[in-house]
Amino acid sequence: MKLTTFLVLALVGVLAGRVAVASAAADTVATPKIFIHTGFENASPMNWRIDSAGRVIGSMVYDHERFSPNRAVNHYHFRVEAARGTEVTIILENFDNIWNGRLASDLSEKSRYVVSFDHKKWESRPVVPLPGRRVFIQFKMEAPFAYVASVEPYRISDLDKMLARIKQSKIASVTTIGKTSEGRSLEIVRIGNENAPKRLFLRARAHAFEAGGNWTVEGLVQKLLSNDEDARRYLKTYCVYILPMANKDGVAHGKTRFNANGYDLNRKWDKPADSLIAPENYYLEQWLHRMIKDRKKPDLALDIHNDAGGNLHISRPDGDISAYLSDMEKLDMLLRKHTWFTEGSTKPSFRNPGTLGEGLMERFGVHAAVYELNYEWIAGLKKAPLAEDWLSLGKNLGEVFYNYFK
Ligand SMILES: [Zn+2]
Known part of the structure; x- marks a missing residue:
């Protein structure tokens, strides 16, 4: 083997090793600072993840009508757990409701949500409807937990x-x-x-x-x-x-x-x-x-x-x-x-x-x-x-x- 060939192969080997290290880093998932709790009375079924910007992406689970195209998501109710003072951004998706066989219109500019930091007193705040019938909610944690819901819950x-x-x-x-x-x-x-x-x-x-x-x-x-x-x-x-x-x-x-x-x-x-x-x-x-x-x-x-x-x-x-x-x-x-x-x-x-x-x-x-x-x-x-x-x-x-x- 010529020296140059050896050096090229050695270089390739080093680079391959670096690539391997880099891909191992890409597989590592950062520990989120926010937890979404849905294991309590009247909490809504949803999948959630934290995206690369640290936002909560919540996919609501449709409620389906038997033998009908109709499906509905209006209810959301979950508990956010994060350190006091954390800025929380939540994007909720799957509001493509079908009612009486027709796709529902876009989310209203008047859409609201309610939030409670003590599970007693609720406050109504506006949501920002995003394109694609998604709901954008943003608030600062005033306690280590926040209850978020579409309307003030009655359980x-x-x-x-x-x-x-x-x-x-x-x-x-x-x-x-x-x-x-x-x-x-x-x-x-x-x-x-x-x-x-x-x-x-x-x-x-x-x-x-x-x-x-x-x-x-x-x-x-x-x-x-x-x-x-x-x-x-x-x-x-x-x-x-x-x-x-x-x-x-x-x-x-x-x-x-x-x-x-x-x-x-x-x-x-x-x-x-x-x-x-x-x-x-x-x-x-x-x-x-x-x-x-x-x-x-x-x-x-x-x-x-x-x-x-x-x-x-x-x-x-x-x-x-x-x-x-x-x-x-x-x-x-x-x-x-x-x-x-x-x-x-x-x-x-x-x-x-x-x-x-x-x-x-x-x-x-x-x-x-x-x-x-x-x-x-x-x-x-x-x-x-x-x-x-x-x-x-x-x-x-x-x-x-x-x-x-x-
Ligand atoms: Zn009704």
């Missing part, structure tokens, strides 16, 4: 606390009417005298992320159990029945919309529910049949939801609905008068068949509507909603129903 443990208070009351009761797909109990709360002149039925949380309905019900229950002069006056006029959390399984797992079988609990109300796929609806129907048989048919029913509009959704099944429409006009007016509601009712061109509102009217002859609470913005208060706003709405609903039935 099964919150419901259990409310049910425990109701069970202590002499004017209220809690009845288990059946079980969810995963075997959680479904309760109907009654507040007031069963022989009161009028009966009201409320359902909340058919869609798992829509905590606003639960906070609203909580506010109404607090007011009615307060036994103050107003509450006693209301309950002389009406008795309230509430299914406070229809989609308990979805809430437990931190999902967005469907029940554990991928069933939308606010669809297909034009037909009797399948007891295996939609037990949450099936047991509610059985309860309604019993109420009607006992001559206790509800005079009004509201299904409380969250969306980005905030309207009262008027049911429009075929047939003469003139008496119902004049009732809904009255309800709209009373909501404006006694609460912060300003969003108004849906127009005659709007129809959403298969909702609880339409099904209860068509199949059970109950005047019913879906009340959507805007989860991004309360126009009447010019602020993003927190639990306290929905609680105050609920407290004032007592007066709305009193005047509605009067």
Whole structure:
């Protein structure tokens, strides 16, 4: 071997060694300064990683509807763990929702998130929608942990606390009417005298992320159990029945919309529910049949939801609905008068068949509507909603129903 050949080969060997060292360095992964915790009640399923810029990239897991193109991610709820003072940047992806068979529009400029540094007091802050339906969130750690969520969470443990208070009351009761797909109990709360002149039925949380309905019900229950002069006056006029959390399984797992079988609990109300796929609806129907048989048919029913509009959704099944429409006009007016509601009712061109509102009217002859609470913005208060706003709405609903039935 010539000396030059030897030197060239030696050089190649040294370089190869360097390449090997360099690629070993590329395989080394830096220890992140941030941990994302999703192992607690109502936390949302997500994959996450830290990118080279130290940002958290969170890929949300879609909630899919059975035998349908529909999929949804609205809910996010997780805990950030990092040293106090750390600047945290989070990019959440997978908001390519499909609703009623159509790809959802871009994320709204009004999008908000809530954050809590003590798991008690929540603050609403704007998110920056990024191209490709991604959500950009940035904040500084004010404690070693931060809870981040799409709306202020209301969990099964919150419901259990409310049910425990109701069970202590002499004017209220809690009845288990059946079980969810995963075997959680479904309760109907009654507040007031069963022989009161009028009966009201409320359902909340058919869609798992829509905590606003639960906070609203909580506010109404607090007011009615307060036994103050107003509450006693209301309950002389009406008795309230509430299914406070229809989609308990979805809430437990931190999902967005469907029940554990991928069933939308606010669809297909034009037909009797399948007891295996939609037990949450099936047991509610059985309860309604019993109420009607006992001559206790509800005079009004509201299904409380969250969306980005905030309207009262008027049911429009075929047939003469003139008496119902004049009732809904009255309800709209009373909501404006006694609460912060300003969003108004849906127009005659709007129809959403298969909702609880339409099904209860068509199949059970109950005047019913879906009340959507805007989860991004309360126009009447010019602020993003927190639990306290929905609680105050609920407290004032007592007066709305009193005047509605009067
Ligand atoms: Zn909903």
